[in-house]
Amino acid sequence: DAGITQSPRYKITETGRQVTLMCHQTWSHSYMFWYRQDLGHGLRLIYYSAAADITDKGEVPDGYVVSRSKTENFPLTLESATRSQTSVYFCASSPSGGVRQFFGPGTRLTVL
């Protein structure tokens, strides 16, 4: 269906495990972003991508890995999850030349 989707919506994992959060958009937007939302910090940028195969670090990239082999997908991987990565993760996209970003519904991740 049209729009931007994230999966899973909820995830519980244990410290040290690898976790991948998925993001898919159907608008063919050039830009995609990953944010984490934590109380008192608002939305902080983890990684972003200007196009397929082009990614760059945001404000809080440590412990995360991204890839973008296709325009529509932008997965975020926590290689070895830590408790401090417990958060709500949002994916967003925007068209080239646009500033307004469109957000997915979020993934609530709990690391025990």
Place this chain on the structure above:
Amino acid sequence: DQQVKQNSPSLSVQEGRISILNCDYTNSMFDYFLWYKKYPAEGPTFLISISSIKDKNEDGRFTVFLNKSAKHLSLHIVPSQPGDSAVYFCAASRETSGSRLTFGEGTQLTVNP
């Protein structure tokens, strides 16, 4: 280094009254500002924006004011409705930042019936 700050974590107003949400920024290179609204268990949704060449932008009940000299913007909601109860995020962008946004911490608005 919080370049965009929303100093009020929460705001409570009565239905029908005005809600004023504030946002300050430190980076003078920011040239475009946006407000997003977020309901629980949903992603943020765009509300209204303003370019640095303007000092006011209005859309129905929502008006954003920009004071460049003070590096301050505010969102006015008149009249406030219970459905406006949400977290509001201020965001800023620079032309050279490639669509990147810097967000504030958010303000929880509660509109009481």
